[in-house]
Amino acid sequence: MIERNPGCELDLGWLNNVNINLNAVNAAVTDLLNSRELKNEHRAAWLLRAITCIDLTTLAGDDTASNVSRLCLKAAKPLPEDLLNELGFEYGSDCPIRTAAVCVYPSRVEDAVKMLTKLNLLDKINVASVATGFPSGQMPLKTRLEEIRYAVEKGATEIDIVIDRSLVLTGQWELLYQEIQQMKEACGPKAHMKAILATGELGTLNNVYKASLVAMMAGSDFIKTSTGKESINATLTFGIVMSRAIREYYDKFNYKVGLKPAGGIRTGNDAISWLIMIKEILGNEWLNNELFRFGASGLLGDIEYNLFKYVTKYYPVSYEFTVG
Numbered sequence: 001m002i003e004r005n006p007g008c009e010l011d012l013g014w015l016n017n018v019n020i021n022l023n024a025v026n027a028a029v030t031d032l033l034n035s036r037e038l039k040n041e042h043r044a045a046w047l048l049r050a051i052t053c054i055d056l057t058t059l060a061g062d063d064t065a066s067n068v069s070r071l072c073l074k075a076a077k078p079l080p081e082d083l084l085n086e087l088g089f090e091y092g093s094d095c096p097i098r099t100a101a102v103c104v105y106p107s108r109v110e111d112a113v114k115m116l117t118k119l120n121l122l123d124k125i126n127v128a129s130v131a132t133g134f135p136s137g138q139m140p141l142k143t144r145l146e147e148i149r150y151a152v153e154k155g156a157t158e159i160d161i162v163i164d165r166s167l168v169l170t171g172q173w174e175l176l177y178q179e180i181q182q183m184k185e186a187c188g189p190k191a192h193m194k195a196i197l198a199t200g201e202l203g204t205l206n207n208v209y210k211a212s213l214v215a216m217m218a219g220s221d222f223i224k225t226s227t228g229k230e231s232i233n234a235t236l237t238f239g240i241v242m243s244r245a246i247r248e249y250y251d252k253f254n255y256k257v258g259l260k261p262a263g264g265i266r267t268g269n270d271a272i273s274w275l276i277m278i279k280e281i282l283g284n285e286w287l288n289n290e291l292f293r294f295g296a297s298g299l300l301g302d303i304e305y306n307l308f309k310y311v312t313k314y315y316p317v318s319y320e321f322t323v324g
């Protein structure tokens with residue numbers, strides 16, 4: 001795992017200079033979508049890469065130990081064995097085709113740890129837990145911090161915190177910085193922290209950029225677009241703005257913060273657009289699961305569909321298809 005982000009002092013002057021050009025961002029999105037034509041074998045390689053960057057997620061009110069166990073099995077073997085073999089890989093302890101993490105609620109962390117231990121993959125697939133009053137963040141700070149400690153104690157190695165959006169909307173940057181810093185502290189010495197900005201609720205792209213900077217200055221190891229529960233979730237527009245903030249942070253401090261788009265990413269084409277965007281703005285160094293993740297509950301199904309089509313040259317019918 002990459003070294004954790006030490007953060008830095010809050011620089012309010014930096015925030016005051018933020019001014020996002022909406023037209024330029026929209027033009028960049030259009031360019032990206034138009035540049036998606038890829039040869040088939042390149043598409044397959046991008047799709048396999050995408051699998052390795054997924055935080056395979058279940059965040060539902062009816063989650064149980066058994067569906068978390070199934071999630072772990074899927075994380076361990078994301079594609080049917082015969083399809084994987086056709087693509088030149090074999091399942092085994094050194095098979096690189098598995099998801100980066102499973103992502104669950106704090107109460108389900110223990111279930112995920114148990115199952116991954118049983119599969120002998122606890123050192124290969126991370127257990128991520130959402131925390132801090134996910135998805136709204138509208139709880140007293142004490143409770144939010146306690147939730148982080150609980151998830152870490154149960155074995156989570158990655159904590160996906162949600163920020164208090166009201167602090168962004170009312171310009172309380174110092175308080176936001178202090179809260180995120182305390183959250184990082186609550187993660188203890190090892191767990192990596194992803195800060196969910198809930199970009200669809202921040203009002204403006206300037207706020208998205210500023211919240212990205214504050215989250216990084218406060219020590220977030222990743223910044224993440226959304227909870228998946230907002231009405232607007234991961235869009236390329238937000239992704240471009242956040243990636244530029246990550247680039248600026250890197251230029252200033254020489255530290256690489258990761259990006260995690262999450263919410264509504266459902267197709268192989270979506271995944272490829274995100275990967276190309278990362279390559280163009282942040283470069284190849286970010287194209288791995290130490291610095292890039294998809295938060296997704298339903299993306300694997302379409303990736304499997306596309307890879308099946310690539311291997312067999314025909315469209316699969318439903319019974320040939322393992323993922324719902």
Ligand SMILES: O=C[C@H](O)COP(=O)(O)O
Binds near residue numbers: 103226227262297
């Ligand atoms: O963090 C992950 C998101 O909750 C997943 O959202 P999704 O269910 O729309 O893929």
